[in-house]
Amino acid sequence: MSDDRMAAKPGAAPQPKVRWDDAKMRTTYANVCNVASTREEIMVLFGTSQAWMNVTDEVTVELSERILLNPHTAKRLATMLAKSINEYEAAYGQLA
Numbered sequence: 859m860s861d862d863r864m865a866a867k868p869g870a871a872p873q874p875k876v877r878w879d880d881a882k883m884r885t886t887y888a889n890v891c892n893v894a895s896t897r898e899e900i901m902v903l904f905g906t907s908q909a910w911m912n913v914t915d916e917v918t919v920e921l922s923e924r925i926l927l928n929p930h931t932a933k934r935l936a937t938m939l940a941k942s943i944n945e946y947e948a949a950y951g952q953l954a
Contacts, residue, residue: 890919900932901925 888904895901905921927935947953 886923888922895929895932898928900927900929902927902932 886904888906890905890907892903893900894903902925903921904923904925905919907917907919909917943953
């Protein structure tokens, strides 16, 4: 990932360098994602579906993570995800 420094505007104070501390980071797998929002926050839900094991009219998704973001952070995440997907498709082909 990049250094994540924002381009400095003329006359603006330089942005500090970001140090990513992953000492307490957890890794969780998700094959399902959903998003809900209010005026103040965006909620992203992650979980796993084991639909391949059941042939029924109902699928249970085990939710494991809920990430709450303010709208500015959510927009930044959307921008970074779009960029990452574009780079992935350039390297490996279009996703359906």
